Amino acid sequence: MRYTIEELQHMPEGQTFDCKSIHIDPKALATTIIAMANADGGMIAVGISDKTRRIEGIDQDKVHLNEILRTPFDFCVPTVNVVTEYIPCIDCNGSENHIMIIHVPASPRLHANQADEVFWRVGDKSRKLSFEERLRLMYDKGERYYEDSPTYNASLEDIDMDVVKAYMERIGYGKTAMEYLTENKGFVTYKDDEPQVSAACILLFGKRPQTFFPRARVRFIRYVGTEEKFGREMNVIKDVTFEGRILDQIQKTVEYLETQVKEHSYLGENGVFRTDREYPKFVIQEMVVNSCCHRDYSIKGTEIQIKMFEDRLVFETPGKLPGIVRTDNIRHTHFSRNPKIAEYLKAYDYVKEFGEGVDRMCRELKAIGTREPQYNLVAFIMKATVYANLVTERHDIGGYGYVDTIVSEPYFEKGQERGKRRAREGQDYILNIIEANPKISISKLAKECGLSVKATRIVLDGLRKKGLLIRVGPDFGGYWKVKGSDYSL
The missing domain is CATH 1.10.10.10 (Winged helix-like DNA-binding domain superfamily/Winged helix DNA-binding domain)
Incomplete structure (x- = not known):
């Protein structure tokens, strides 16, 4: 969308828009570019004073303008691939001039400045991230994976080698279980001759995963009515928790949900029996798999919660949408926060084709006359809502x-x-x-x-x-x- 000078001059600064004077120091400008690239992207109008909102323009200082143009290359690590646009204007002195618009894309990579500082856009500010926040952003963008991090105090004794062998047999791996764990996916590494057992290894092959990840589980809650109530009006009628390894959790959760889904079989036209369901079987399985496969396991304070109301299912999964995935592109964009876990589940036919699941869910829901899943982020919990095809007896x-x-x-x-x-x-x-x-x-x-x-x-x-x-x-x-x-x- 192309804006007029008047619109830019009066547009409030915020998450995706900022104004900068032509006299801005390139290093300071880099901070804003980095913060926007690491977050949701945005637009910077250079030539409009961010303090007075005067139209200064950029044509009068060609030397400094060239320094600004080099900012994404000289002061951003790695380079941010911005796009520039020039809009003619009349400056505050009454002369013909131009405003430069820097379009900053939301980047799938993590960007820092020359001092190795990382910034994140929060409202109209560029906030420097702490080490822990930076690490989490790296996980979100896939530059590092939490599933590869060593599990504190875990040893080889905590791995169920029979489960490893069963998986090896399924994928046709012919060596020993230890060779698989150490030679292929880095499930086990060594530091100073001490084995380091990864989070993915414990979650997939651990004897007791909840010993190390107590909230790495799925909780199902069923309510009477269409709203969640508390206190004396509490309307919970079922509250069940599923633990164990990820594959076990998925199998148990899907099986139990199938007992809760309403369906009705009846003799239809031409003497053929027809069954109407609240939710297609594939949708139930795909939503459970997505929650277990893509949750942020570095968030240890809560579990996956599946809430069933009379008109909808809500899947609450710890973690933001990973990488380049957004609510507006989730149907056709694939990015795995936990690629080793995703590959494991694909071997067990729970992940059919990477990136195909959400699109198929939407098609199946449309076929029965219900809308596609709705996604929204509340704090650090991604909520996915699937609406019921209201069919009862x-x-x-x-x-x-x-x-x-x-x-x-x-x-x-x-x-x-x-x-x-x-x-x-x-x-x-x-x-x-x-x-x-x-x-x-x-x-x-x-x-x-x-x-x-x-x-x-x-x-x-x-x-x-x-x-x-x-x-x-x-x-x-x-x-x-x-x-x-x-x-x-």
């Missing part, structure tokens, strides 16, 4: 089709035409009963339709929301009024 109501115990607008609007037809027929049947007996009680209506009272209330609420049915008078002593049958779902 269907009840045959005497040859008039089926009525769902949950009436879902998105389901009817985006579902298959057959589902729409059956829903219309079922609703027509209920409306006909009410029209014949406006004072009918909900319990009697439920009995006549073959539904539960709760399901009947839900259906009636749906009809009222559509404007097809209104309640006249109180719950006791009032009556129903059908407003008409000319409607569409």
